[in-house]
Amino acid sequence: MSPLFYFVEGMPGPDDGDFNGLFDNETADNEGEPEDSIVRLYLAHMDACDGKSGGGMLYQQRRHLASFFVHPDDTECAFPVDEHPQSWHPLETILSNWIDLIRLGKVVVSPTDQPALYGGVKIGNWEWRPYGDGQIAGGGRAGDRGYGLRRPLSVS
Numbered sequence: 001m002s003p004l005f006y007f008v009e010g011m012p013g014p015d016d017g018d019f020n021g022l023f024d025n026e027t028a029d030n031e032g033e034p035e036d037s038i039v040r041l042y043l044a045h046m047d048a049c050d051g052k053s054g055g056g057m058l059y060q061q062r063r064h065l066a067s068f069f070v071h072p073d074d075t076e077c078a079f080p081v082d083e084h085p086q087s088w089h090p091l092e093t094i095l096s097n098w099i100d101l102i103r104l105g106k107v108v109v110s111p112t113d114q115p116a117l118y119g120g121v122k123i124g125n126w127e128w129r130p131y132g133d134g135q136i137a138g139g140g141r142a143g144d145r146g147y148g149l150r151r152p153l154s155v156s
Contacts, residue, residue: 024058031079037062041091059091066091068098070123105132 028038042056059066060081065088067078078087101107109125116122118136120129 027058027075027079031075031081033060033079033081034062041066042068057094060088063088064091065089066094068094070126070128101132103134105129105134 022039023036024038024040025035027033027040028035031038037060039059039061040056041059057066057068058075058078063081065081067087067089069075069078078084081088098107106129108127108129110116110122110127112125116127116129118129118131120127122128
């Protein structure tokens, strides 16, 4: 498992420059958003994005909405903001959903050299699975219980 600093490294500082800094004025300018309106809360680690910079979580200050991008190329699905409302949500919603996915085991951190399970997608250490371990175990238990209820009728 990677040390925590690997992921905390993605938190930008206020003086890290226009694109990798707290205020993402380069993205704002490229996407027609006002200066200092886009805050980069998390920068996807370049190892996870084939050496590309960008991705992560952006917060649009004037609208009080956030969007999470797994890969830098995904930003085209969110700008202009007015044309892609499905990509922007309250920050609390995004964070709550991530916590739920982690608890379900659908988003996990695993060693980079291990393949994704259950046909999932893996970028760096982050793995997105179509099913969490808890869901699989719960489905098996539910199937076992349901099978016990389907006893053949006795013919007299």
